[in-house]
Amino acid sequence: MKGFRCYPKLAISVIFLLFSLVLPQAQASFNGSDTYTPRFEYYVDSTQTLGIDSVANLPASAFKQAPKAGYVGGYNRSIQWLKFRLPPSSGPSLLRIKPAYTDYVTLYQPDDGDFKVTERGELSEVEVGRFDRAIVFELEPVESESTYYLRIETENTSTVVAQVYTQQGYLRAVMLDSMVAGSFIGLLITLIVVNLSYQRWRNDLGFRYYILFVIASLMVFLSVDGWLLLVSPQWLKPLVSYLPQLTTLLYLLSVAVFYQALFGFALAESRYCLWISRIYQLAILLGGGALIVGAYIEYFPWFMQISVIYLLWISMIALKRVWTGSSEGRALLFAVVLGFLGILGTALSLNGIVSGGIWLLYSYTAGTLASILVFQSVMNRRLRCAEKVHLTTLLEKEHAEVLAERERQEKELKAQFISMLSHELKTPLSVISMGVSQQVITGKTRKYLIQAVSDMSRVIDRCAVLEQVDAEVYTRKEAVELVNLIGTQIEQAGGNSRILWQPPQSELWVSSDTDWLRVIVSNLIDNALKYSPAKTAISVRVECHLGEVCVQVENMVEGEPPDPQYIFDKYYRARSAHKQTGAGLGLYIVKRLVAQLGARIDCRIESLPIQMANRVVMCLCLPDRQ
Known part of the structure; x- marks a missing residue:
């Protein structure tokens, strides 16, 4: 099995995890003269009848030593008595206890052989304490x-993590603790806003459950860390005190539905997994009922054991994904394990198995943060894949629409071509029909018949060439003497009296294909002769320019000139061209052949105001022979 890939976001999560764990310790040891960590001894009064006098007179052996990190008595209805000793002090100090959701905390501090009783920190007058x-x-x-005593009675877990500060040390601790909590809250809010902005949650159930998972994580932190209790009005505080239990249940429910969507439990082959997930969700909903009827203390230790088993099962499913070669299997396994370790630390402390408040306060935060960041990388990958599929679908749809439009245009053009071709062939066929119906064929009639046959042959020849040029024609590059080739085509055109041709004194050699070059030159000359007025001349000349040999064919046209932008399109004919037979293929064939020969051709229209006409200039440029 290959090692885990190091994702940049995973590195960020590890750094933030260390930051979350190390900073509270740095807070406690930042200045030894400003802080002191009390070492608790605890006694559990299961009868709920002992008062301070009875507890203070208990033998030392009745108290058990709690870890230095803090005390967690788990979920039970017993009264927890904590005893701790403080060294002499020259000035007032502050005892800071977390978490703040503990319902009833009473401090008994020595006062001339008796005890001074303080309920839930009501004596604190430090200004920043209002925001603690x-x-x-x-x-x-x-x-x-x-010797001091703390009496703890709560409907939640009996947890105490305490620190004694001077006033200066207390101010520093509150600001440092708020900075860490603010960073965690800010990160979760950022993730929520960013994921909502993706809009993927509208169509993706797994993405919606992931956002719900992040929101639930934020709500648990806000309630457990005391932020909601801090900002709540006094009349609402009794109700807000139940939020840690309620948000914890909502968080675990969001985890269950998120894993259900993430691993595809709704698929046919995973139906048994779906039922296990639903049974676990039902167990979570029972917690809401237990909270209402006041049985949450008895319910939650049992439920946390079920949660550990459930998360172990999820870890096995993620491990199976790794073995089956899933592309995101290792990231899923890593995220699930991180989240499991965070909840495991909380479960162990809440059940009193690990007696250390530091586990309760920071294992959930660190595990949840790390798992969320890894899950974010998984969701980002899925988002990129979904966007890629969506983009591919759009491109395929666009391509299909383009092909359909092209096919529609081709059909229209073919229909136009067939209509035009039938029209163009009707004229010479009519001439032939009239000629052969005469008993005596005169010289003039014979001339008309020959011209009609020539027109039909020209249309048919171009249709035959069209089939070849629409595909890639076979070309062979060779040295071609252009002056002689143009002269031959002019002679074959039969319009010598109308063609102004002054051949250069020397030969001009180009690199091209002789056969296809004949087709190109013949079409240019034929096109110029056909569409220019009968009594006007056309001009053919050759020039050399920057390693190219350019053939320029000019002719005049009456009426509306052709559009240079469309003149080389298949089936295009100018309005003034319909007086002559043709199929709109000649210049299209020229353009295709020119491109396949590696040459170029341009058309420009020059206005001739005096003659009240226009000049069409075709310029064919061929590469000179190297």
Whole structure:
């Protein structure tokens, strides 16, 4: 199996993951004189009857040591008593406790042999504390090491991650913590906005569920980290305190439906996977009922065990994708495993298996962030593939429309050609019919018959050449003496008296195909003779210019001149040309042959105001023989 490919976004996720984990530790150790981490000892009062006097008189052996990172008692209805000691202090200090969703936290601090009772941080008067999502208690200065107690009672998990600060250290900690949280929130909001802007979610169910997954991740963080509680009015805070449980259920539901769409459980071969996914979603919905009836504490530890099993099963499906050679299998496996590890750390801490609040606070954040970024790379790949398919479909559709339009035009042109051809052949056929019906054929009649046969032959010849030039004709490049070739074609044209031709004194050799060059020159001369007035001359001359030999044929036309832009198109005939027989193929054949011989031909129209006519100039340029 090949190693995982290093995606740029994956590198960003790893960096941000380390940033999220290391920064809180840097916060705690930034300045040793400004911070102190209390070491908790805990006692679980399952009877819910003990008061502070009874707990304070318990033997030391009744308390168990909690990890330095914090205390997590899991989901239960017992009262959690935490005992910790603080060294002497010369000034007031602040005890900062996270998470803030713990319902009832009471601090008992020593006061002349008794205890001073403070409920849920109500003594904090630090200005920045108004923007803190944690529970903050103000501790009075003590002259010697003193013992403090925390009483925790909650409908959520019994969790405490605490730090003692001086006022300056507290300000720094809040700003640093807000910066990390703000970065995480900003990243998720950016991902949501960017993915919504793609518009792919309108047609792609998997993309919609991915956006829902990111939104649910954001909502869990906002509720668990205390942001929603911070901005809520006082009358709404009791209701907002239930949001961590509710958003956690919504998050896990979004994970389930996203995985269902991502792995294609709705396909026929994955129906058993679909039923497993639906059973897990039903278990999530039961959590909503448990929250309503007050049984969430009993429900959630059981449900988190099911979630771990479910995510292990999803990881096995992703691993199977890797073994079957799926192009995105490794990225999917990596994202699923990262998300699983984040939820696993949360599950272990919530169930009290791992007694460390740092796992609860940061395992979900780090795992979710890393998995979202990897999933984003997968969705981006799918988006690019979908756009490529969409673009290919549009191009194919456009190509089909172009072909259909071209076919339609070809049919119209062929219909026009057949109509025009039948019209052009009717005239010489009528002449022949009238001539052969006469008992005596005079010399004049014979001349008309010969001309009619010549016209028909010319039309038929051009139709025969057309079939060849529409495909690639066979050409052979050879040295051709152009002056002699033009002279021969002028003689064969039979219009010597109308053709002004002054051949150069020396031979001019070009590199071309003799047979096809004859066809080109013959068509140019024939076209000039046919469409110019009967008593006007046409001009043929040859010039050398910059390594080319150019043949220029000029003739006058009466009435509306041809359009130089369309004069070489198949079946094109100017309005003034319909007086003569023709099929609109001569110059089209010329243009095709010229292109296949590697030459070029241009047409320009020159106005002649005095003669009240126009001059058509055809310029054929051939490469000189090297």
